[in-house]
Amino acid sequence: MEKEHKPVTIKDIARIAGxxxxxxxxxxxxxxxxxxxxxxxxxxxxxELNFVFDSSARSLSTGRTGSVAVIFPELFDYFGNSLYMGMLIQGVRHGFDRFSIDSIATFAKNEYTGESNIRRLISRRKIDGLLIVHPEIDPGDWEYIEKSGIPFVVLHFKPRSYDYSHMNYLFTDHVYGGELATRRLIESGCRKILCLSEDSVEPQFQERTDGYKRALAEAGIPFDARLVKKGMVSFEFGYRTILEMQDRLHEIDGIFAEADLVAIGCIEALKGLSVSIPGDIPVIGYDDTELGAVFHPPLTTIHQPREEHAGLACARLVELIEGAGDPPMQLIVKPQLIERESCP
Structure with a gap:
């Protein structure tokens, strides 16, 4: 009888490679x-070990499904949020494709029945792991996930109502991102910088504003709460804010919009008022969406390392599924400034 060969795992490759x-x-x-x-x-x-292409055999021998669930936030339905999230999720899909793993995309709850999609997927053994890209998972669902023992990784959003200090996670250093954008405007000569943030409890926007405040303090510029405006992450919010301030535009000399779509709304309104960008008012966005790159003028922005985040999160989840016992991977990656034409 021909000897049965065990499927190759990440552990095998690690042992051979040392x-x-x-x-x-x-x-x-x-x-x-x-x-x-x-x-x-x-x-x-x-x-050489046929690791990538032997996923089906591996699934049969281990009892695994070969699938993982990616839990999206419900705000993914809104255009402003979906611009960045769409690019992040594309990176996630490519990340799992590298390992020949199928991904099931879903919200945390069924929007019609209110049933927990997370509990349903785990209890029916449809998945081998979870990638959580959601800011507000119900605490009961978090407890269910941890009691089930299913591998999971948290990506992009910090859980708001559950302790994540022991989890595997990958986040962006948004304080540094806000500081980077504001510092660049200050270097361009700006001193009265309008900051447009999201009106929500989402920590990443407060962190971007904290970075804005820190850069002002480092430059010896007093913080003026009147220059911080909050609203939806939308073109309309940026556009409307500028129109409402059109008689007071002399009070600002730079704009930091904490989302590209908001920045684009600002620029469009400013152009309609015959304000030169960046000649009169430089503008910097955040997220580095494709729309900002093709807009006129092309948008200077903060790039979140979404490709790196997605790839590392997928790879870590595969490690956990394969039984890796390393300490939790906890990465907070610094974003980068992308120089274009909306800031001199």
Missing amino acids: VSHSTVSRSLNNSSLISQATKQRIQKIAK
């Missing part, structure tokens, strides 16, 4: 955190 599980997963996901030489060596080992 590296950690994390290094293998990140190498297979082409992460920039791993040197090119190490990635090439590990990818060569994986290819």
Whole structure:
């Protein structure tokens, strides 16, 4: 009788290569955190062992489904939020495709019945793991997830009502992002900077505003609460704010909009008022969406490392599914300034 071969796992590749599980997963996901030489060596080992293409056999032998669930926020339905989220989720899809894993995209709850989609997927054993991209999972669902023992990773949103200090997570340093944008405006000579934020309890927008305040303080510029406006993440919010301030535009000399779509609304209103961008008022956005790159003038913005985040989150979830026992991966990545034409 022919000897049965066990499926190759990340642990096997790590043992052969003499590296950690994390290094293998990140190498297979082409992460920039791993040197090119190490990635090439590990990818060569994986290819020789047929790791990528043996997922169906692996699923049969282990009893796994070969699928994971990606839990979206309900705000994904709104255009302003979906611009960035759409790009993030695209990165997630590509990340799981690298490992030949299917992803089931869903909201936390069924919008018609109110039933927990998370509990349903876990209890029916439809998935091997969860990628949580949601700011407000019900505490009862969090408890259910942890009691079930199913592997999970938290991406982008910090849980608002549950302790995540022990979890695997990847977030952006939004305080640094807000500071980076504001500092760039100050370097351009701005001193009276309008800050447009989201009117919500979502921590990332408060963090961006905190970064704005920090940059002002570092430059010795007094904080003026009247220059912070809050509203929806929408083109209309930016456009309407400028129109409402048109008789007081002399009171500002720069704009930091905490979302690209808001920044674009500001620019469109300013152009309608014959205000030059960046000549009269420089504008900086946040998120680095494709729309900002093709708008006129092209938008200077803050780039969240969504591709890196998505890839690392997917790779870490695969590690956990494969049984990796490393300490939790807890990364807070700094965003980058993307220089275009809306700020000199």
